[in-house]
Amino acid sequence: MYAIIETGGEQLRVEPGRFYDIRHFASLKSKNLSSNTKILIYRVLMIRNETTINIGQPWLKNAVIKGRILHSHLENKITVYKMNSKKKTRRKFGHRQNSARFVVDSICLDGKDL
Template identity: 65%
Template sequence: MDKYAIIDIGGKQLRVEPGRFYDARHFASLRKAPRSNTKISITRVLLLRHGSSISIGYPWLNNAIVRGRILHDCFRNKLLIQKIYSKKKKRRIFGYRENMIRFVVDSIYVDGKNLNAC
C-alpha cells in the first residue's frame, strides 16, 4: 500500500496501514482495562507516507493522528526462563505471558484530512 505510518506504541515502533490489525503490549493513555470497540487516537507518529511524499517527524509529527479501535485482549505465547545451577544438579523453570491488546487502524489523519479519502 502507498499509505502507511510508523507509530511509537508500547515501547516499540510499528508500521501501520488502515484496515489492518496489530498487537501492542500496552497503551499508556488507557488507565483502566480496555474494552472492545474503545476508540483510540495515537499521536506519536514518527513517519508518514502518502503516495510518493514522506514526512519525517523530529521526534514526532505534530499534525498527524492515527485513529483506530480496540478489538480485544490477547496473550502472547508463554516465555519460559530456565535457570540452571551448575555443579549442584538444580534447575528452575519459570515463565510469564505478556498481556497484549489487539487493535485495528481505521484511518490516518494529517492536518485534519483523512488520507483514506484521498
C-alpha cells in the same frame, strides 16, 4: 498510504484497515482494554501519502492515527529455566505477556483524513 508509529516500545508500519498486535498501551489500563475502545496514537514518526513523505523530528505535529481495539489477550507462555551448575539450584517459571489487537481506521494529518 502508510505511517510509522511508536507504541509499546516498538516502531510499526501501519496502514488503514489492517490490524496489529501491541504488547501494551502505556496510556490504557487493562480494565479499559475492552472491545471497540477508540484510541488515538500521537507518536507518529512518518507519513507517506502517494508521492509526499512527511518526517517528524522526532514526531510529526498535528498527526494522529485513529483506531479501535478489537480485543485484548495473553500471548503464548514462555518458560524460563535458571540453573546453577554444581550447586543443585534449579528454578523454572513461566510468563504470559498481555497483548492487545487493534485496527487502524484512519491516518490524519493537520485535521484531514488521508
